[in-house]
Amino acid sequence: MAQVIPFPNLRIMPFTAEHLDEATRLIHDAWHETYSDHLPKELVSDRTMDYFRRYLLRHNHSCWLAWQGRHLAGLVAVTANCIEDLWVDRAHRRRQIGTSLMKTAMAHFIDRGFNSAQVGCEGFNQTAIGFFESNGWKMAGSEPVEIKPGSYVDALVYTHSLTPA
Numbered sequence: 001m002a003q004v005i006p007f008p009n010l011r012i013m014p015f016t017a018e019h020l021d022e023a024t025r026l027i028h029d030a031w032h033e034t035y036s037d038h039l040p041k042e043l044v045s046d047r048t049m050d051y052f053r054r055y056l057l058r059h060n061h062s063c064w065l066a067w068q069g070r071h072l073a074g075l076v077a078v079t080a081n082c083i084e085d086l087w088v089d090r091a092h093r094r095r096q097i098g099t100s101l102m103k104t105a106m107a108h109f110i111d112r113g114f115n116s117a118q119v120g121c122e123g124f125n126q127t128a129i130g131f132f133e134s135n136g137w138k139m140a141g142s143e144p145v146e147i148k149p150g151s152y153v154d155a156l157v158y159t160h161s162l163t164p165a
Contacts, residue, residue, distance in 0.1 A: 010097060012104050015056065015063035015075070022072045023065060024053045030087040038124045040148050059084070064104050066097050076101035081114040098131060110162050117162055123154030132158045 015023060028049050036044050056063065059077040066074040066088075073092035077085040083105050088098045109117050119137065121128035133139075137158035144152040 009068070010073070010095075010100055011067040012064050012100060013067065015060055015065050015077075017057075017060065019065060019072065020053060020056060023056050023063075023075055024049055026072050026075060026089055027056065027085065027087050028052045030089065033090065034125060034127075038122070038153070040151060043147060062108070064101060066092075066101050068092060068097075073097050074101050076105045078105050078108060081109045081112075081117050083117065083119040086119070099135060102135060106160070106162060115161065115163050117160045118157060119160075120155055120157050123156055129156065136160060 028047070031047055031052070032044065035047075056077070059079075062079060063075060063077040065072055066076075071092070072089065073095075074088035074097045075085070076083060076087075083102065086098060086101055086105075088101075106117055118140070119132060121132070123129075123142065137160045140157045140159040142154050142156045145155045146152050
């Protein structure tokens with residue numbers, strides 16, 4: 001396993017429209033890197049910069065950005081008690097940025113009175129699976145999801161308690 005090197009001076013701040021273009025580029029590039037080889041081409045081609053721009057604008061009050069200096073290193077977006085998206089730029093991975101973003105989301109959930117959190121990923125996403133499991137998330141279930149007629153992916157759901165043990 002690769003060594004984890006913490007980034008000094010990591011700043012996590014709420015998403016603002018001022019950083020829409022940078023955040024759109026990050027999520028677009030990371031999403032395509034993760035999914036392009038696993039999903040049908042017509043679905044992948046629908047995930048344009050404009051698609052992710054609209055997505056971020058819908059999550060503008062529930063999204064945080066991680067900055068290393070002037071570089072956008074990652075983002076997390078949430079809905080209710082679910083982490084909807086957690087992305088770290090390839091050049092900034094294995095530096096605890098994802099863990100810091102996840103902790104920000106979990107603090108948000110606790111502030112809103114939730115006792116547990118959920119996150120999901122696809123069964124082919126071994127990087128996400130390893131990340132969640134190494135951070136104490138437990139698989140709650142899986143279900144095949146049809147992404148086009150006759151083509152399925154396993155959707156995995158993980159849960160994490162937010163109450164002290």
